[in-house]
Amino acid sequence: AQSVTQPDIHITVSEGASLELRCNYSYGATPYLFWYVQSPGQGLQLLLKYFSGDTLVQGIKGFEAEFKRSQSSFNLRKPSVHWSDAAEYFCAVGPFNNAGNMLTFGGGTRLMVKP
Amino acid sequence: DAGVTQSPTHLIKTRGQHVTLRCSPISGHKSVSWYQQVLGQGPQFIFQYYEKEERGRGNFPDRFSARQFPNYSSELNVNALLLGDSALYLCASSIFRVMNTEAFFGQGTRLTVV
Numbered sequence: 001a002q003s004v005t006q007p008d009i010h011i012t013v014s015e016g017a018s019l020e021l022r023c024n025y026s027y028g029a030t031p032y033l034f035w036y037v038q039s040p041g042q043g044l045q046l047l048l049k050y051f052s053g054d055t056l057v058q059g060i061k062g063f064e065a066e067f068k069r070s071q072s073s074f075n076l077r078k079p080s081v082h083w084s085d086a087a088e089y090f091c092a093v094g095p096f097n098n099a100g101n102m103l104t105f106g107g108g109t110r111l112m113v114k115p
Numbered sequence: 116d117a118g119v120t121q122s123p124t125h126l127i128k129t130r131g132q133h134v135t136l137r138c139s140p141i142s143g144h145k146s147v148s149w150y151q152q153v154l155g156q157g158p159q160f161i162f163q164y165y166e167k168e169e170r171g172r173g174n175f176p177d178r179f180s181a182r183q184f185p186n187y188s189s190e191l192n193v194n195a196l197l198l199g200d201s202a203l204y205l206c207a208s209s210i211f212r213v214m215n216t217e218a219f220f221g222q223g224t225r226l227t228v229v
Contacts, residue, residue, distance in 0.1 A: 004157075034217065043119075043205060043220040044158070051215040090157050098163075099209040100217035101148045102171045105157030 002027045004091050004106035012112040013081050021076040021109050023091030032096040033074045034103065035065055038088045047089075050074060051096065061085070086113045117141070119208050119221035127227045128196050136191045136224045140208030146170070147189040148218060149181060150205040158205055164189055165211045193226075201228045 005024045013019055025031060032051055036044040048059025055067040065076045074091060088110050094103040120139045128134050140147050146165040150158035163171035164183035178194045187208075193200055203225050207218035 036220075041203075041223075041225070043222040044207075045220075046217050049215075049217055092157075098171075099146065099211060101146060101163050101207070101209055102160055102173075103150075103158075103218075104160070107157050 002093055002104045004093055004104055006089075006091055006106035006109050008109045009107070010110045010112065012114060014114045015083050016080050019076075019078045019081045019085070019111070021089050021091075021111070023074045023076065023106060025072055025074060025091070025093045027072075027093050027104075030096045031093045032098075032100065033065075033067060034092040034094070034100065035059065035063070035074075035076045036090045036092060036105075038090065038108075040087075044090065047076070049100070081111075081113055083113045083115065086111055119206055119219055121204075121206050121221040121224050123224060124222065125225045125227075127229060129229055130196055130198060132196050133192065133194050134196060134226060136193075136204050136206075136226070138189045138191070138206030138208075138221060140187050140189075140206075141219055144208035144210060144219075145187050146209045146211040146218075147183055147187065148207045148209070149189070149191045150207065151175070152203040152205060152223070153199075154202070161191070170211075196228045198228050201226060 003026045035047040091106045092103040148163040149161040152158040160173040162181045183189045203223040206221045209218040
């Protein structure tokens with residue numbers, strides 16, 4: 001069965017500092033990996049996705065993620081965090097041929113940004 | 116262009132009642148999926164529908180059902196509501212079975228069962 005683990009439930013960083021959110025997955029086939037962001041009471045916004053090819057993918061809002069097959073990881077990074085990045089971040093995995101449907105999500109990491 | 120729209124945005128129901136949630140996909144999208152997000156947790160996949168047929172189902176009891184209409188909109192129905200059904204219900208629409216694209220999520224319906 002597939003699963004996604006986000007080991008950090010909460011992370012606090014200072015504005016301007018770098019950020020890395022961890023994600024480990026277990027999936028029995030070719031994974032299709034995603035990072036979503038959710039502001040309180042809102043839906044999910046896609047930050048980036050990895051399907052194939054270059055293992056370092058760029059997303060919106062200055063985020064990037066690196067796929068490491070040997071470690072079953074897909075960590076999200078940002079070089080300089082802004083106060084507006086405070087939100088909940090979810091990593092997800094799904095079948096590669098289903099247009100991002102039938103996703104399995106991690107439990108999320110809540111990011112707080114100190115001024 | 117309108118995104119995925121869900122209605123209502125909030126509702127309160129009593130245990131044992133039935134509820135219907137609605138979703139309109141992005142124009143041109145023929146697949147609709149439903150997710151349940153309990154407070155403090157990640158979303159959990161409930162159903163995927165395409166061309167009015169169920170194409171995938173998560174680990175949810177039979178109290179949960181859904182359908183898709185000819186205009187590709189969808190309803191999620193939950194019978195015999197339990198307190199544990201209180202959650203944000205998210206709908207997502209997409210093209211069906213295409214690689215390297217993604218589903219787009221609505222803002223959700225917040226269901227509170229009292």
